[in-house]
Amino acid sequence: MSENKKKILEMLAENKISADEAYRLLSALDAREGGQKETSSENQPKPDMSTKGKPRYLRVLVTPGDKHADPGHSDRVNVRVPMSLIRAGIKLTALIPPEALDKANNALREKGINFDVRNIKNEDIEDLIDAMGDMQVDVETAHGENVKVFVE
């Protein structure tokens, strides 16, 4: 345990700080130490991400809510897409003609999003896919259906 962590716990024991404050301080300390470790290990070979829970599948689930519990009157969707297929599909976007990309840019601009889709690089997509490990979208529609999008 580091000196800083000990100090925080001592302050908590002495009631100088609340448990909530101690938690926040410890979290900030962990984040800082994690960042330092990353910086020091930048020149070292990176560990194999496959053992660290790299996302393998994108899942989309649509299940009926309680209102539509009868399976004969509801839609159910269960889709599992391998991440490798998504990566391959992204490479297919290189086939999109420039005119179509211009149209996409214009459409985005009309919606107030000033972004050039041509600036998206393969490396960015890789980072995005890796970061999707923590993503979970959970939506309950007005019709009572549950929509879940997550990676596993």
Add this chain to the structure above:
Amino acid sequence: MNWPPTLMHIKIKSKDANFSFWLPLFLLFPLVLVIFLILSPFMLIAIIVLWETRWRRMAIFSLGAAFLALWHLRGLKVDVQGPKESVYISVI
């Protein structure tokens, strides 16, 4: 190592049709390879003809991209169940 898909299971249920079958993709690969070898001279000619045009990139890239997409199909599962119809596709 990512292995190519070997089997595809397709199940469709509807008012008019109700069938389920396994497609042995591993048996189709040699066939695809033969077709590719037969067509490869024509593809080469197409690439040479299109070399000076903006379709050059598409001609070269689309072949590789299509192959890559097929290779990574393993694990894909689509299961859609409606009140009267249902479609199930699974690639193993």
